[in-house]
Amino acid sequence: MSARILDGKALAARRRAALATRVAALQFRPGLCVVRVGDDPASGVYVRNKDRAAREAGFSSETLQLPENTTEAELLAVVKRLNGDASVDGILVQLPLPGHIRTEAVLDAIDPAKDVDGFHPVNQGALMLNRPGLVPCTPRGVMLLLEEAGVSPKGARAVVVGRSTIVGRPVSTLLLNADATVTTAHSRTRDLAAECRRAEILVAAVGRAGIIRGDWIAPGATVIDVGINRGADGKLVGDVAYAEALPHAGAITPVPGGVGPMTIACLLENTLEAALARRA
Numbered sequence: 519m520s521a522r523i524l525d526g527k528a529l530a531a532r533r534r535a536a537l538a539t540r541v542a543a544l545q546f547r548p549g550l551c552v553v554r555v556g557d558d559p560a561s562g563v564y565v566r567n568k569d570r571a572a573r574e575a576g577f578s579s580e581t582l583q584l585p586e587n588t589t590e591a592e593l594l595a596v597v598k599r600l601n602g603d604a605s606v607d608g609i610l611v612q613l614p615l616p617g618h619i620r621t622e623a624v625l626d627a628i629d630p631a632k633d634v635d636g637f638h639p640v641n642q643g644a645l646m647l648n649r650p651g652l653v654p655c656t657p658r659g660v661m662l663l664l665e666e667a668g669v670s671p672k673g674a675r676a677v678v679v680g681r682s683t684i685v686g687r688p689v690s691t692l693l694l695n696a697d698a699t700v701t702t703a704h705s706r707t708r709d710l711a712a713e714c715r716r717a718e719i720l721v722a723a724v725g726r727a728g729i730i731r732g733d734w735i736a737p738g739a740t741v742i743d744v745g746i747n748r749g750a751d752g753k754l755v756g757d758v759a760y761a762e763a764l765p766h767a768g769a770i771t772p773v774p775g776g777v778g779p780m781t782i783a784c785l786l787e788n789t790l791e792a793a794l795a796r797r798a
């Protein structure tokens with residue numbers, strides 16, 4: 519038997535179309551501002567995709583491209599200005615930032631009400647407390663893909679591989695808030711294969727090509743692969759050895775075309791949510 523493929527690209531397109539319909543009915547245009555410092559080439563592609571998707575959904579979207587040698591104080595001043603700009607509902611500072619800028623200082627400076635990445639401690643804290651707040655986009659996309667797969671986290675054994683503040687931790691928390699029994703595994707986990715084999719829901723968010731092998735996947739498990747890595751041949755590959763996993767998994771997300779497109783759809787949903795909350 520071969521796994522069902524969870525088409526994130528199609529799901530994201532449907533959600534973006536539904537969003538565009540909602541936005542068209544509003545008396546205002548939600549505004550997103552993406553700030554990019556320097557010219558990390560991978561970030562360039564992401565930022566352009568975000569910008570295009572935002573415009574297609576009827577948002578106003580602006581990208582501020584700042585030079586690599588921007589100081590932390592200058593970037594903080596930009597964030598402060600955007601916090602006070604009534605036409606901006608969502609602020610996203612593209613990561614990674616150049617090494618001379620403290621990422622935490624910048625993320626902490628964003629108004630939590632405009633923090634559409636959900637990275638501010640107030641929003642991360644709300645998530646931990648299972649209270650309303652802006653939820654990080656990729657983790658939100660993971661939960662929507664599970665829903666699309668018809669997989670309820672309630673009572674399920676979920677294993678999240680990776681503990682980053684952007685993906686691993688918030689995914690673990692969302693699964694816990696949805697009543698899964700959650701294990702967060704990471705680079706120091708003693709027997710990663712054994713942990714993975716116990717998972718009914720396996721979320722891979724490590725950032726290492728093909729580290730999760732096919733025989734680590736329990737028969738019929740739902741596998742959500744957050745990894746986006748360049749393989750030896752230059753092609754994009756996930757954290758899961760996809761071809762090996764297909765005969766084991768019940769359902770699996772492809773890379774590309776799985777979680778990635780969902781991140782942008784969720785960013786737009788967060789921006790609309792922030793825009794509506796600011797006007798409520």
Ligand code: GUN
Pocket residue numbers: 610611612613614635655656684781
């Ligand atoms: N860089 C890679 N992923 C992300 C993300 O989700 N948000 C931001 N701000 N930067 C990123």
